[in-house]
Amino acid sequence: MNGYVEPYSEYTHYWFEYGTSSSNLNNSTSKQTTYSNINFNKSIRGLSNNTTYYFRAVAQSNCGISYGQILNFTTEGKYYYEDSLTIQKLVRSVDKNTEWLDSVTVAPGELISFYIKVKSDGYTNNVVVRDVLPNGLVYAGGLTVDNVITAGDITQGINIGNLSKGQSRVVTFNVRVAQEQQFGIGSTNLVNTVYASSGSKSVSDTAKVFVVKGVVAGVATHISTGITNNKLIDFVILPLFVTLIIFVLFRKHISILVEWLERKREDVLDSRAKRKLEKLRHNIKIS
Numbered sequence: 001m002n003g004y005v006e007p008y009s010e011y012t013h014y015w016f017e018y019g020t021s022s023s024n025l026n027n028s029t030s031k032q033t034t035y036s037n038i039n040f041n042k043s044i045r046g047l048s049n050n051t052t053y054y055f056r057a058v059a060q061s062n063c064g065i066s067y068g069q070i071l072n073f074t075t076e077g078k079y080y081y082e083d084s085l086t087i088q089k090l091v092r093s094v095d096k097n098t099e100w101l102d103s104v105t106v107a108p109g110e111l112i113s114f115y116i117k118v119k120s121d122g123y124t125n126n127v128v129v130r131d132v133l134p135n136g137l138v139y140a141g142g143l144t145v146d147n148v149i150t151a152g153d154i155t156q157g158i159n160i161g162n163l164s165k166g167q168s169r170v171v172t173f174n175v176r177v178a179q180e181q182q183f184g185i186g187s188t189n190l191v192n193t194v195y196a197s198s199g200s201k202s203v204s205d206t207a208k209v210f211v212v213k214g215v216v217a218g219v220a221t222h223i224s225t226g227i228t229n230n231k232l233i234d235f236v237i238l239p240l241f242v243t244l245i246i247f248v249l250f251r252k253h254i255s256i257l258v259e260w261l262e263r264k265r266e267d268v269l270d271s272r273a274k275r276k277l278e279k280l281r282h283n284i285k286i287s
Contacts, residue, residue, distance in 0.1 A: 001042050001043075002041045003016065005040065006037050010035075010061040012033065012034055013032070015031045020054070025054060052073070053075070085203045090114070092113055102207055103208035104209055108178060112137075116205075117168055117169075120163035123162075128158070128198070129158055129196050131173070133192060137178070138178060188211040189208060189210055
């Protein structure tokens, strides 16, 4: 829309009024201000397809308000913003019936589901949604658009049609986690990316899947503290029990050892007594 204003050295506000009827120009652009003669124009967005619009220029100063001639134009097709698309991706475990989140922890072989919401802030034509699955996730069907079962393969891309301003569509589908032999020990982080595009514009979002083997937690993080990991049993009861078994098995040998030690003790005492007696006899002879 184009206009011209002559403020006659008065600070003057100017804008456009427009609408789908010449008798009801119920929309307006933002006001601007000038002090001198000026040609001005304004582009508007979000207009309906194949529709005739009427508009006029308006100027206002201390001298009053002035209206320009009512003109018209007809739109030819839908207009879309370059930044009009937004996308959100969530994931949940079907087997565990978890809620929709931006990440999920699962076991190998588990069935999960992805949720994709595409919204338009303008007018977008032929929106294509394509999901890129990483190694370890296998497409398992169940594709729906707005809860309606839909043919196609999301990994190759599906056309969800045109979106008007403020409109959104939800895509869901199922994925099977690969079997455990495909994953190493520990937690494997899989990042799944989805793209939505219309014309030259493309947006994306991700969801994360953490795959954990069933035995990993014990092997990777557990440090043994004994045979049973019970300190009372490992360090008190078991040593006493082992000592008792040894005593029972070698009791005969222990008795023989005790007798031998007793004889050796007696021999030592006899030897000491004899030496004392000989020394005493020697002292008597000298006297």
